[in-house]
Amino acid sequence: MPMLTTTWQPPQKHHRKATILHVDADAFFASVEQLLEPSYRGKPLVVGGRDRGVVCSASYEARRYGIHSAMPIYKARQLCPEAIFVRGNSAVYREISQRMFAIFHDYTPTVEITSIDEGYLDLSGTEMMHKADLSTIAMRILQRVEKEIGITISGALSTSKLVSKISTSQFKPRKLTLIAPGKERAFLSGLPLKSMPGIGKRSLPQFEYLGLKTLGDLAAMTFEEIWNRFGAGGIVLWERAQGIDRRCVNPEGYRRKSISEEKTFTMDISSQYFLEQETMKMLKDLCYQLRKRELYAKTILLKIRYSSFQTYTHQKTLESVSNDEDDFRPLLKELLKCRQLDKKVRLIGVGLKNIQSELQLQLFPSTQSGGKRKPESLQLALDRIRKTHGANVI
Numbered sequence: 001m002p003m004l005t006t007t008w009q010p011p012q013k014h015h016r017k018a019t020i021l022h023v024d025a026d027a028f029f030a031s032v033e034q035l036l037e038p039s040y041r042g043k044p045l046v047v048g049g050r051d052r053g054v055v056c057s058a059s060y061e062a063r064r065y066g067i068h069s070a071m072p073i074y075k076a077r078q079l080c081p082e083a084i085f086v087r088g089n090s091a092v093y094r095e096i097s098q099r100m101f102a103i104f105h106d107y108t109p110t111v112e113i114t115s116i117d118e119g120y121l122d123l124s125g126t127e128m129m130h131k132a133d134l135s136t137i138a139m140r141i142l143q144r145v146e147k148e149i150g151i152t153i154s155g156a157l158s159t160s161k162l163v164s165k166i167s168t169s170q171f172k173p174r175k176l177t178l179i180a181p182g183k184e185r186a187f188l189s190g191l192p193l194k195s196m197p198g199i200g201k202r203s204l205p206q207f208e209y210l211g212l213k214t215l216g217d218l219a220a221m222t223f224e225e226i227w228n229r230f231g232a233g234g235i236v237l238w239e240r241a242q243g244i245d246r247r248c249v250n251p252e253g254y255r256r257k258s259i260s261e262e263k264t265f266t267m268d269i270s271s272q273y274f275l276e277q278e279t280m281k282m283l284k285d286l287c288y289q290l291r292k293r294e295l296y297a298k299t300i301l302l303k304i305r306y307s308s309f310q311t312y313t314h315q316k317t318l319e320s321v322s323n324d325e326d327d328f329r330p331l332l333k334e335l336l337k338c339r340q341l342d343k344k345v346r347l348i349g350v351g352l353k354n355i356q357s358e359l360q361l362q363l364f365p366s367t368q369s370g371g372k373r374k375p376e377s378l379q380l381a382l383d384r385i386r387k388t389h390g391a392n393v394i
């Protein structure tokens, strides 16, 4: 058991102001579908793969039937057979997302994107420019998204990322919440432990074992109790339960560690040729996404789920980073050989990880990368053609 070697000081309390706005679109994919197709509005709608996939997004009308994200589609159908089921269109969601973030950037340059429909804005110092107080500015942002894009978002303004994020989810949909400085701990204290990001399957039973139920119970523990049982990781959660969160809004913070695509087949597949074709398509698309963002990856993953539901992931790493599918293709072929040929495949997926930007490459050139990378002119030229003439021409 770790010994207590440090003492804990609460952070200084001067000039704290509720400047951090967390924003999150309400039922994003489902709302976009209802925006594009007026006949879907006001009806239970589920975005997800066909019968064998899971729910990606459910409209609020569908949620009334108990349908929620990550639920198997067949279960959603049982709960609400009359719901509208659509497959979704990621290109459209990305475009709407970009328009939403463009609006946020009109109000402050300090925008941290945390997912396709969610992020943090630091509004400090923007009162003069917008001639309003921060809660008015926040309200304008939410209203503009609704008016100009046609989907609703929720948000919360507080002194910290944590408190803003939790209160957005507590009061959704179509709500702006303000947690005044000094009220953070009181707001959090009645909430169940699992409402805090970071308290999950592993830590929750350990806290419950101690008889803790709410964030208030956790906050009431002493530094020594937490330190001796959980060490530094526990201290972070204990501080956050008190509403203490020192993280800043970081516009550079959104750097995806990996990207992936997967597909659940309507029938289990045994043809190696077919699987090769499908995974090559995914690889091509993932490399295209990297090039668009001027990013590079080093490791490729192959995920295979057999009809028995047993799932395996295999991976291989290049010597130097790349965003050219031709570099990853031989590795993917190797990975496909790991497949157990006597078993049929239900789902297959490809991922790329160890992603870095050009800037990182320049700052931290690894021994293998740098000069050895292939010139990308060919792939970039192909991308330009894809952009102008559609993805299927090449």
Ligand SMILES: [Mg+2]
Pocket (backbone or CB within 6 Å): 024, 025, 026, 027, 028, 117, 118
């Ligand atoms: Mg959302």
